[in-house]
């Protein structure tokens with residue numbers, strides 16, 4: 001079932017006091033029902049305190065990454081079981097910063113995605129083209145390849161637990177947003193791709209979020225596009241008021 005979602009990716013920004021104070025501000029600001037699911041993704045050490053602080057609220061705490069392996073000699077990694085043991089049910093996989101800075105390949109992201117889905121997690125699978133790829137007119141094929149490779153061997157049934165986040169890399173943290181038309185065009189292409197890879201139900205029922213400089217001032221126009229089901233928000237999610245205003249854009 002296609003859901004409206006606004007997810008805040010806090011990236012590597014808040015320490016424990018800042019995490020707690022941002023959650024307190026969010027809880028104070030959540031005075032009414034929202035027409036969308038709300039998620040926040042703090043850093044690993046703060047997932048458990050965040051999970052505890054958001055019990056009985058509409059906020060879901062999600063992870064920014066996970067390891068594809070079960071357990072063992074993987075220094076610095078965090079397993080899916082570990083995430084689940086602190087209440088996490090959703091994980092972001094394939095963010096462009098993981099792809100670019102940490103060199104995570106389509107194959108690795110596919111392993112992470114399948115491992116997370118096999119363990120019953122929900123996955124927010126990120127895709128998006130670089131500026132040069134858009135300028136060269138290769139943005140649609142780039143994103144199609146990322147989806148095809150990243151979701152290889154994922155079943156149509158498992159796709160019920162997959163959310164796609166389209167984030168053009170040139171719009172992340174730059175203040176430059178894709179136009180609502182650019183977002184809509186790519187989201188429609190992604191749905192076409194999901195239909196080819198899976199079926200019509202998967203294409204229609206998968207939530208596709210837009211990410212890249214979403215702010216209170218542009219959220220409504222972007223979210224009003226027929227194939228945009230919400231946002232993966234970076235910078236603006238670090239301010240409770242902005243995040244709530246974005247969530248109110250539905």
Ligand SMILES: O=C[C@H](O)COP(=O)(O)O
Pocket residue numbers: 009095167171172173174175211212213214232233234235236
């Ligand atoms: O995960 C979120 C995206 O990278 C967007 O970040 P941004 O809203 O700061 O551009």
